[in-house]
Each structure stands twice: as C-alpha cells, then as structure tokens.
Amino acid sequence: MVEWTEQERAIISGIFAKLDYEDVGPKALSRCLIVYPWTQRYFGAFGNLYNAEAIKTNQRIAQHGKTVLHGLDRALKNMDNIKATYSDLSVLHSEKLHVDPDNFKQLGDCLTIVIAAKMGSAFTAEMQAAFQKFLAVVVSALGRQYH
Amino acid sequence: MSLTEKDKATVKALWAKIQKSADTIGGDALFRLFTTYPQSKIYFSHWTDLGVNSASVKAHGKKVMGGVALAVSKIDDLTKGLLELSEQHAFQLRVDPANFRLLSHCILVVIATLYPQDLTPEAHVCLDKFLANLSLALSERYR
Numbered sequence: 530m531v532e533w534t535e536q537e538r539a540i541i542s543g544i545f546a547k548l549d550y551e552d553v554g555p556k557a558l559s560r561c562l563i564v565y566p567w568t569q570r571y572f573g574a575f576g577n578l579y580n581a582e583a584i585k586t587n588q589r590i591a592q593h594g595k596t597v598l599h600g601l602d603r604a605l606k607n608m609d610n611i612k613a614t615y616s617d618l619s620v621l622h623s624e625k626l627h628v629d630p631d632n633f634k635q636l637g638d639c640l641t642i643v644i645a646a647k648m649g650s651a652f653t654a655e656m657q658a659a660f661q662k663f664l665a666v667v668v669s670a671l672g673r674q675y676h
Numbered sequence: 677m678s679l680t681e682k683d684k685a686t687v688k689a690l691w692a693k694i695q696k697s698a699d700t701i702g703g704d705a706l707f708r709l710f711t712t713y714p715q716s717k718i719y720f721s722h723w724t725d726l727g728v729n730s731a732s733v734k735a736h737g738k739k740v741m742g743g744v745a746l747a748v749s750k751i752d753d754l755t756k757g758l759l760e761l762s763e764q765h766a767f768q769l770r771v772d773p774a775n776f777r778l779l780s781h782c783i784l785v786v787i788a789t790l791y792p793q794d795l796t797p798e799a800h801v802c803l804d805k806f807l808a809n810l811s812l813a814l815s816e817r818y819r
Contacts, residue, residue, distance in 0.1 A: 563797040564804055581798050638781060642800065645785045646792035654704070654711040654728065657785060661712050 531666050533608055540659040544644065545605050550598050553647065557640040558594030559584045565635045571628060597636070604667045612670045619674035630672035637664040677805055684751050686802035691748045694791055698745065701786045702737025708782040709775075716775055740779070747810045754813035766817040773818065776811035783807065 533541075562569050563581045575590055577583040584590060600618065607614040622628045641661060645652045679687075694701065707728050709716050723732045743761055750757025765771050784803065788795045795803070 560797045560800065564801040585797070642784055642788045642795070645788035646795060649789050649792065652785075652789055654708040657708055657782075658712040 530609070531611065536655070537659040537662065538608065540656050541608070541663050542605065544656065544660055545602070548598075548644075549647075550595055553640070553643055554594035554596070554598035555591035556594070556643045557636065558597060559587070559590055560643060561632075561636045561639040562590065564639060565632070568632050568635065571626065571632075598640075601667060604663065604670075608663075611666050612673060615667065615670035616674060619671050622671055623675040630668070630675060633668040633671050637661075637668055640664070677808065679751065679802075679805055679809055683802040683805055686799055687751065687806045688748060690794060690799055690803060691745075693794060694787060695745070697790055698741040699734070699738040701783065701790065702739070702741035702744075703734040704737070704786045705779060705782040706733050706737040706740065708785060709779050712782065713775075713778045716778060719769070719771055719775075744783075744810070747806075747813070751806070754809050755816050758810070758813040759816065762814050762817040765814055773811065773815040776814055777808075780804070780807035780811060 562572070562578065562584050569578050569584075572578060572590065572593075575593070576587055578587065578590075603614050603618075604611045622630075622633075641657065641664070644660070645657070648656075707726075707730075710720075710726050710733075717726060720726060720732075720736075723730070725732060727733070743758075746761070747754060747758060784795070784800070784807070787803070
C-alpha cells in the first residue's frame, strides 16, 4: 500500500484546491496531443486536430480535458485506496477505449508542466515530487486491469 | 524523431531567451531530479550536501547546462558534437541513460516555472525532441 506523509497529503490537496480545472484540464490534454502526437489516435471522432492551433481551439478536446482532470478527484478523495478506486476506469481504458498505458504517463507529464507554468517558482521541488508521486500511483492504478 | 529545421530554429530561439538563467535552471533541475527521483542520488554519494542551497548541486547544475549549451551549438550533428561527453558518461561516469530522460523532464518543468509564456505546446514539443536527441547522442558510446 502507498504511504503518504502528512506533508505530501497537504501538498497534493493544496494543489487541487487552487486548481482552475476549466483552464488546466484543456491545456494539459491539448499539450499532450501536440507534444506526443500519436496520442491523437484516441480522438479520431473529435474533429479537427490537424495542427497545434486546431487542437488548442477544439472545444471537444477542451471539454474532455476537464473530464479527465476531474477524474483525478477520485484519487484525491481516496488517497489510501487509489488502486481500488480506479478499478472500473482501468477496465474502461483497457477494454473499451484501448488506451496504451504509456500514454497515461505522458499526459501526467504534460499536466505537471502546465501546473508548473501556472504556479511558477511556487511549484517547489517538494511539491513536484509529491505531485508526481500522486500521478504515478494513479497511472499505476489505471494500468492495473489490463490483461 | 529527428529534428526538423523548424525544431532547430525554435530551440535556438528559446535558448537565446533562457540562456541567461542557464545556471539557475541547471541547479534547480538537478535538485528537482534528486527530490522527485531519489534513485538518481546514487551518482552523487560522494557529496555531503544535496540540499537546495548546496554549492555542489549549483556548480554541477551549471556544468550540466554548459553541456546543453554545447548541444545547442552542435544541433546539426549532436552525435558528433557530444562524442567526448558521451565517452565520459559511458566509460567513466556510467550513468544509466534512463536518467537522461528524467533530468530532461525536470529541465522542462523548471523552464515552465520561469518562462511560462515561452514554453508553449509548440515550443515544448521542439524542446522535448531536442532533449531526447541530446540524450540519445549522450548514450551513443555506451555499447
């Protein structure tokens, strides 16, 4: 089981408490699609993704970015049982969406960079470490039901 | 995923802007590497201080960014340009190349905190490709 220090819990809830989901969600997902273009494979039905500008202004991608970011709320509310919390979502991503689990990490990295850009130097090394640990646990949980 | 002319131009333009903060970026990125990926500290077991204010960390961060600067200047042939550094990392330092990717990520995070307006998604993909190619060139002599 994952052990969280009090400091880590405080850092992670602090980041989410101040998070502008409407802004960060779309930015993180669109950045992922631009930096790792192969991830666009899952969004064939989302319309125009021909270039960075199109991706950044695509409303369906923006909406989906918010959905994905809110998906992290589940882990935030169940930090001591993230594995079980994502069991259904893991099955969904494996059986229905067929997402390569490597892509979860890539989205996580983009999210980290978007948050770093928003917070500036307030996003300290300790905060980065705690946040990336949180994301790593979520990514692991999401990949668990693949077979 | 080789660098296009556009990638090279974007990297050079971004580097010109952030170059003055290179030393700070290096020290901060290295400290973030140690904090986020503690396994990377094994290469520095000979240092007594790996804290945020450590002189050793700051000096080494400056050295690392010197390597990045060299890479920017040799962007048209990274393998050839970084040959000596590759030999050093391969035969003397024997740093597991997996760590290059981790440090690259930390460098990107630091640039994001210092230059949020400049690390647009378009610039990010170019810089990510550059750091990946740099890492590959640095791994060239390993085996």
